[in-house]
Amino acid sequence: MKNPIGIFDSGIGGISILEKLKQLLPNENFIYLADNRNCPYGSKSKKEIISLSNKNCQKLIELNSKIIIIACNTSTTNSIKKLREIIDIPIIGIEPGLKPAIQYTKTKNIGILATEKTLGSKLFFKTLNQNRIDDIHIHEQIGYELVNLIEEGSYSKQNLYKILEKYLVPMINKKIDCLLLGCTHYNHIRDIIEEIIPVDIKIVDTVAPVNKRVLNILKSNNILNKSTNKRTIKIYYNGKKLSGNYLDQEYYLKYLEF
Ligand code: DGL
Numbered sequence: 001m002k003n004p005i006g007i008f009d010s011g012i013g014g015i016s017i018l019e020k021l022k023q024l025l026p027n028e029n030f031i032y033l034a035d036n037r038n039c040p041y042g043s044k045s046k047k048e049i050i051s052l053s054n055k056n057c058q059k060l061i062e063l064n065s066k067i068i069i070i071a072c073n074t075s076t077t078n079s080i081k082k083l084r085e086i087i088d089i090p091i092i093g094i095e096p097g098l099k100p101a102i103q104y105t106k107t108k109n110i111g112i113l114a115t116e117k118t119l120g121s122k123l124f125f126k127t128l129n130q131n132r133i134d135d136i137h138i139h140e141q142i143g144y145e146l147v148n149l150i151e152e153g154s155y156s157k158q159n160l161y162k163i164l165e166k167y168l169v170p171m172i173n174k175k176i177d178c179l180l181l182g183c184t185h186y187n188h189i190r191d192i193i194e195e196i197i198p199v200d201i202k203i204v205d206t207v208a209p210v211n212k213r214v215l216n217i218l219k220s221n222n223i224l225n226k227s228t229n230k231r232t233i234k235i236y237y238n239g240k241k242l243s244g245n246y247l248d249q250e251y252y253l254k255y256l257e258f
Contacts, residue, residue: 014071042115
C-alpha cells in the first residue's frame with residue numbers, strides 16, 4: 001500500500017523518530033506534521049492536548065495516512081486512549097519506557113526527564129503502578145524550558161548544559177543507573193546529556209520498540225509498501241519555518257494550515 005505513514009508531534013521532537021523509521025522502512029512514504037504553532041504541549045491541559053492531537057490525526061487521515069504514529073510522549077500519555085476510540089486506523093504512540101528501565105536497573109534507581117503533562121498523566125501513573133517494585137525508586141524531573149529552547153534552536157550549548165546539570169545531577173547523586181528521556185525533543189540534545197551523565201548510566205532506547213511495533217502492524221495488516229519507486233517524506237509545519245541540522249536533504253518541507 002503506497003499511502004504514507006502519518007506522524008505528528010508538537011514540533012521537531014518526533015523527527016528523531018522519523019530519522020530511525022525512514023532507515024527501517026526504506027520503501028515507505030511519510031507525512032510528518034510539526035504542530036509548532038501550538039508548541040509546547042507539555043504545559044497544556046489534557047483537554048487541549050486531546051483536541052490538538054485529534055486535529056493532527058484528522059489532517060493525517062485527510063492526507064491519506066494508512067497508520068498514525070504519535071511521536072510525542074505528552075500526546076500519547078494524555079490522548080491515545082481517546083484517539084483510539086474515535087479513529088479507526090492503527091495508532092501507535094511513544095511512552096517513556098518505564099518497563100525496560102525497571103527490568104534493567106541494578107541500583108534500583110531510575111531517572112526520568114519528561115514534560116509536566118507526561119509525568120502527571122494517568123497513563124504514566126498506571127504504568128508506574130502496574131510495574132512498580134517496592135524497592136525501586138523513580139526520580140522524576142520536569143524538563144522546564146527545554147522544549148522551547150530546542151524548538152527555537154537559539155540556545156547556547158553552555159546555557160543548555162547548565163540547565164541540564166541542574167536537572168540531572170540530583171538524579172546522578174541518587175545513584176541512578178538508567179535514564180529515560182520521556183520527551184522526543186530531548187533526543188536532539190542527547191549529546192549534551194551524555195556529556196553530563198557518567199558513562200555507566202544507560203539511556204533507555206524508547207524509539208526501537210516503537211519502530212518494531214510499526215513494522216509488525218504494517219506486516220500484520222498487510223499494508224507494507226511493496227513499490228520500489230522513489231519514496232517521499234513530507235514535513236509540514238504550521239508555525240515558524242523549520243530549520244536545523246536535523247532536517248535531511250530528502251525531506252520536502254512546506255507550510256500547511258492545520
Ligand atoms: N515531543 C513532545 C514529547 O515527546 C513535546 C512536548 C511538548 O510539546 O511540550 O513530549
